[in-house]
Ligand SMILES: *[C@@H]1O[C@H](CO)[C@@H](O)[C@H](O)[C@H]1NC(C)=O
Ligand SMILES: *[C@@H]1O[C@H](CO)[C@@H](O)[C@H](O)[C@H]1NC(C)=O
């Protein structure tokens with residue numbers, strides 16, 4: 033190598049290595065803030081962060097974009113809710129004295145802050161090459177905050193995307209959070225959703241391990257590198273997508289219109305190209321067609337009733353409004369009264385296979401049915417089962433409420449097995465009937481036409497002989513004839529429908545829901561009640577009318593002018609919330625209506641006063657019965673089982689709604705109210721969400737909730753999810769069975785609490801001893817054992833091991849022969865010191881050998 037080329041090499045190295053090593057201005061330090069006009073650039077020059085003005089807005093924001101993108105598509109915004117004035121050129125992004133990243137305007141007001149709780153005096157903020165903007169401790173290297181946890185409208189590769197929702201911009205010129213957001217449901221398997229406020233707008237269908245099966249064009253590449261990562265702590269999952277090939281860059285964006293787009297960077301054209309988007313057709317929009325209706329893009333009309341169903345309203349249907357859906361033509365055999373011998377003698381229900389379908393929403397997943405035969409068998413033997421499917425990668429899915437958001441694809445899709453009455457399955461008979469009626473109609477038409485023609489022909493001939501006026505008369509006769517024809521056909525069609533309507537039943541499960549958040553009727557406003565009226569109703573919040581004191585404030589009994597009894601909950605006034613926020617939250621909660629939830633009748637806001645008006649329950653709360661020696665006798669086993677099922681259903685309703693997901697967080701016996709017939713109604717739901725108060729009021733990091741009902745991950749780490757409610761439900765269940773409080777458990781010194789005691793009994797195969805002795809006469813032993821097992825499954829340490837509420841409902845309503853339960857794992861958290869572990873065998877108990885009376889009768893039970 034000669035000197036010249038060596039020099040050249042050195043020169044090249046200087047030219048190319050230097051900019052990389054020294055232009056490392058990807059960091060904000062306490063001494064080096066970011067000013068308007070400056071930008072941070074990630075180490076490999078991929079991302080850029082700085083101040084920007086969206087569209088032609090006159091506001092200034094801090095955001096991140098790809099450095100190579102001349103169009104500067106913004107992928108993340110810091111201060112999306114709080115803009116800077118574009119003229120405020122003295123704004124700065126700084127590391128403040130408490131170690132947080134802060135955006136200050138020219139007057140030193142804080143516009144936005146990272147609010148990280150950990151303090152450090154040596155923090156720096158770094159823009160990384162994957163687009164993550166990180167606040168970290170320069171000494172320990174610990175990450176204090178990262179922008180990936182707070183996505184805007186864009187999901188970047190490797191971003192743990194839908195773990196946190198990504199939310200659309202208000203419009204192109206305003207990055208404030210808009211109506212639409214993406215989220216991943218906590219079902220198992222999870223589904224991707226786009227929500228419009230509280231309503232589902234688009235649904236991607238369940239995840240089968242490599243793609244969402246509700247998207248038929250999945251193979252076109254949207255699923256490239258997508259994966260779902262289970263969160264073992266909360267039992268939920270989040271999604272991420274990475275690109276296999278580094279040279280392709282994909283991003284997923286939710287537009288202000290609700291359209292979800294997958295964009296790919298096209299280097300040669302210097303622009304983003306759209307690879308895939310949803311929804312693109314009315315069929316893709318959630319619930320375009322109502323229950324028991326399938327949407328088909330090529331259909332005309334697009335909505336069509338499933339086989340064996342007919343439109344609920346022909347009038348709406350013909351106007352192109354399909355939202356009310358279809359009704360079942362022939363009742364399923366098992367929903368008829370089993371004592372009806374005529375029916376018993378008829379043939380069993382069967383399945384009708386629908387191919388290439390987008391499977392309906394609201395499924396249950398039966399992990400223990402490992403083949404299609406078992407799945408089908410389960411569905412046939414369970415009365416509430418409406419359909420099942422057995423897709424690759426998932427397994428047995430069943431539907432027990434209604435079937436909504438179904439689509440008929442022309443390509444791809446899954447098989448759906450629809451349960452129908454036997455008579456609906458007979459294809460040939462129906463076809464011949466249709467053929468016969470079609471034939472008779474056409475014959476009728478032909479005959480009619482012939483008669484008309486003959487008459488006309490005769491008339492014409494007569495007309496030749498007679499005057500012109502006569503012809504006019506005959507003409508009107510022919511048109512009459514045409515009308516008659518039309519009438520006859522209409523009549524026939526009508527009578528067909530009338531006869532089909534008879535003998536159909538409404539889907540019973542739907543009656544549970546009086547009016548859901550997804551229903552269109554929910555627009556009625558929640559009444560705002562005047563403070564003085566509330567004062568009068570409660571005798572100025574007199575102590576005599578006080579019903580109790582809850583976590584969120586005192587509850588009073590009240591009586592409105594018209595005599596209606598109400599419960600008035602006066603919330604502690606130290607809420608950190610504004611009036612509008614409070615109102616919005618209460619509005620949301622008021623839309624949740626279910627017969628196992630206490631109804632919110634109104635609210636009242638005045639000054640610092642925030643009051644909610646609730647249904648009054650004469651029988652007060654469950655704890656008043658359960659933990660009282662005499663009153664507990666009023667609750668026999670049937671009532672308790674009914675209470676358990678009611679609570680489970682109410683909780684499922686709170687959890688299941690895919691967009692407005694409510695976690696109760698404080699489920700306990702005193703929050704279960706009982707109506708006149710001892711039906712349970714959950715109260716205080718959603719208030720935990722509304723009132724972050726308690727958190728702020730409390731001394732340190734106290735979590736909302738009640739000791740004894742809190743799941744380990746919640747009590748220790750403040751992590752909560754639906755599974756924390758499942759835990760509380762398990763505790764409540766064991767309390768209802770045993771009439772004992774979980775905490776303050778003085779029954780047996782050896783055990784810390786009821787859970788420990790229940791587990792010990794379970795492990796010693798003595799589970800029936802947990803039962804309140806007063807129930808021995810009224811109980812069904814098999815049900816008791818099953819309930820205890822469900823309770824223990826719900827209180828397992830690992831959130832992921834616990835069943836979801838939908839599974840709990842299913843377990844409670846099915847018998848052992850229909851659905852085998854897994855064995856619960858020992859809850860360690862509840863034990864702490866005690867217990868000689870060699871005493872524990874982890875075998876499976878069969879409750880047939882025992883000295884106990886209950887257990888003996890159990891053998892007879894099943
Ligand atoms: C980082 O470098 C770019 C040019 O390479 C410059 O435009 C920008 O202002 C610099 N940022 C800071 C904070 O110094
Ligand atoms: C710019 O602003 C005007 C109104 O101020 C609006 O009509 C126009 O659509 C905006 N242009 C863009 C590209 O957003």
Ligand SMILES: *[C@@H]1O[C@H](CO)[C@@H](O)[C@H](O)[C@H]1NC(C)=O
Nearest residue numbers: 110113143144145146147182
């Ligand atoms: C930080 O806290 C303030 C006050 O509590 C709040 O207004 C702001 O929205 C929070 N910022 C972020 C990014 O969460």
Ligand SMILES: *[C@@H]1O[C@H](CO)[C@@H](O)[C@H](O)[C@H]1NC(C)=O
Nearest residue numbers: 062151152153154155170171
């Ligand atoms: C940070 O604080 C510690 C003590 O709390 C001190 O020893 C250290 O010098 C400080 N570092 C800086 C960079 O100020």
Ligand SMILES: *[C@@H]1O[C@H](CO)[C@@H](O)[C@H](O)[C@H]1NC(C)=O
Nearest residue numbers: 161162163189190274275278
């Ligand atoms: C995404 O993560 C993978 C594996 O962790 C890594 O190889 C890849 O470089 C990352 N991609 C980006 C764009 O950061």
Ligand SMILES: *[C@@H]1O[C@H](CO)[C@@H](O)[C@H](O)[C@H]1NC(C)=O
Nearest residue numbers: 061062063154155156170171
């Ligand atoms: C961060 O740490 C490095 C090495 O430990 C040091 O050189 C640098 O000055 C530190 N930066 C700040 C802002 O403390």
Ligand SMILES: *[C@@H]1O[C@H](CO)[C@@H](O)[C@H](O)[C@H]1NC(C)=O
Nearest residue numbers: 180181182183195196197263
């Ligand atoms: C996003 O997720 C992280 C980790 O699960 C959590 O700490 C953070 O609070 C979430 N952010 C929002 C806005 O919910």
Ligand SMILES: *[C@@H]1O[C@H](CO)[C@@H](O)[C@H](O)[C@H]1NC(C)=O
Nearest residue numbers: 211228229230231233289290
């Ligand atoms: C989103 O919801 C709002 C309010 O319910 C409604 O007015 C709007 O039409 C919906 N948008 C779409 C695209 O459905």
Ligand SMILES: *[C@@H]1O[C@H](CO)[C@@H](O)[C@H](O)[C@H]1NC(C)=O
Nearest residue numbers: 261262263264265830832833
């Ligand atoms: C979650 O649990 C699964 C199975 O129990 C395990 O394979 C996986 O590694 C766990 N993930 C994390 C992040 O702990």
Ligand SMILES: *[C@@H]1O[C@H](CO)[C@@H](O)[C@H](O)[C@H]1NC(C)=O
Nearest residue numbers: 345348353354355356552553
């Ligand atoms: C469609 O019908 C439902 C009642 O089934 C009604 O509530 C809704 O307003 C109708 N929609 C339109 C667009 O007419």
Ligand SMILES: *[C@@H]1O[C@H](CO)[C@@H](O)[C@H](O)[C@H]1NC(C)=O
Nearest residue numbers: 368369371372373374375535
């Ligand atoms: C039994 O079912 C048949 C068929 O629907 C019905 O006609 C009859 O009324 C039913 N009888 C009773 C006692 O319910």
